[in-house]
Amino acid sequence: MPSPPTGRWRDHFAGVDLPVPVLGGDTVTGINFDNAASTPPLKRVRDAVTAFSEVYSSVHRGTGYKSRMATEAYEQARERVAEFLGVDEKSQVVIFVKGTTDALNRIAAEQARLDGRQVLVTEMEHHADLLPWRHRSGHIMVGLTPDGHVDLDAIEHAxxxxxxxxxxxxxxxxxxxxxxxxxxxxxxxxxxRHGALVSVDAAQLAPHRRIDIRDAGDPGHLDFVSFSGHKMYAPYGAGVLVAPRDFFAGAPEVMGGGAIRIVTWDDTVWADLPDREEAGSPNVIGAVALGVAIETLVELGFDEMLRHEDELGDRLLKALSGIPGVTVLGGPDSRRGTERLGLASFVIDGVHHGLAAAALSHEWGVAVRNGCFCANPYVFHLLNMTKEAVEQVEGEVAADHRQALPGAVRASLAPYNNQAEVDRFADAVRHVARGELKAAYEQADDGTFAPAGGWPAILNPLKMLAGPAS
Ligand SMILES: Cc1ncc(COP(=O)(O)O)c(C=O)c1O
Structure with missing residues (x-):
């Protein structure tokens, strides 16, 4: 099988030309279409992490040279994030967190600040942007348009x-x-207009579109923005929460060292933001990696990268929509560039999503994701499931029959992907949709599929990566 040609952006990303084993003992250059789950690092980020390891030290309180250097790099990363989003640091604060889930849970933890009011969510939300509200403040969920778009009228009405x-x-x-x-x-x-704040879960938006938070006085201003470094070519464990400074008033949710000005035998004086919300030793390497990722995307030409991604996204949608038996969730309409990322989830008539994903990996060396993508209500909506059908599935899954969970296959692109990969992927899906599988597969109790007899073992990966100790 020919290797995909090197694309303009490809050389900037680590691990994207990895030979992966496929059925029959061959290897092919793997195709990673699972970027919505997590992305590889930019090479510059990977190298910066290695370089930073030489000067790494604790931040903020050390007087040593390395500590001052690490502090400077950490705070510069915060500045990069602020510039990238257009944050006015007088009214908003950039807090380094673990990722989007952590960020949204931290807002939810401050529910007291909403004075007992509820949170409005849409049916589209990822569980990270649903469960924290559901289990703290309570939520009101508004529906979507039939093809799965945000329904502004429904939001206004609610x-x-x-x-x-x-x-x-x-x-x-x-x-x-x-x-x-x-x-x-x-x-x-x-x-x-209705006296509420707005929180944007930007886990998928930040790596694929420019975000402008806008001035606090602008009616379209974004009060909270959350995203994850590992979806933005800096998979080193840091993410971002941007929040209004006056939102965090009382004791922080996470308490400990660094978050205080003074602690006496029976009193605590909290530090100013962002320190108050960054108790404990922060993930300095992760934050620095994210800062370097942002700097690199901007320097390489973020807008041009996104145009390339959009073109690939169009090609992907068009190709999938033309395959008999394949249905793209949300419809095939790309509405070019502005309203849709380079990402498509689809179902194949008569082929379980898990089986398709296993075959794509085992026979074609293509990495995709399958299932409900941590957005069960949205997938149920897109699959036109009735309430009764969902209740039946709920009963089965609750009884640990997880095979009952419906789902789809998702292909999600990044700037290092290229046309040849999209075409090879479409070819693979065409074969799967025709039922032309070369191997036998088995479904396990947890619902996942694997080649009969199991996946080829990956032996001792830690030792392999670490290499010899001396
Ligand atoms: C839309 C959306 N929100 C939130 C998350 C959670 O992000 P993380 O796992 O980085 O916390 C994801 C992850 O897939 C996501 O796609």
């Missing part, structure tokens, strides 16, 4: 009818299931 009981509107900037991009500034305007 805000209007709540009589001021909604304190926050939580919305994903872009869906990890359909790639649909939400009208975040319009949603912000509606929220503000």
């Amino acid at each position: 805000l209007h009818n709540s009589g001021g009981k909604i304190g926050l509107v939580a919305i994903s900037g872009a869906s990890n299931v359909t790639g649909f991009i939400s009208p975040i500034h319009e949603v912000a305007q509606l929220a503000h």
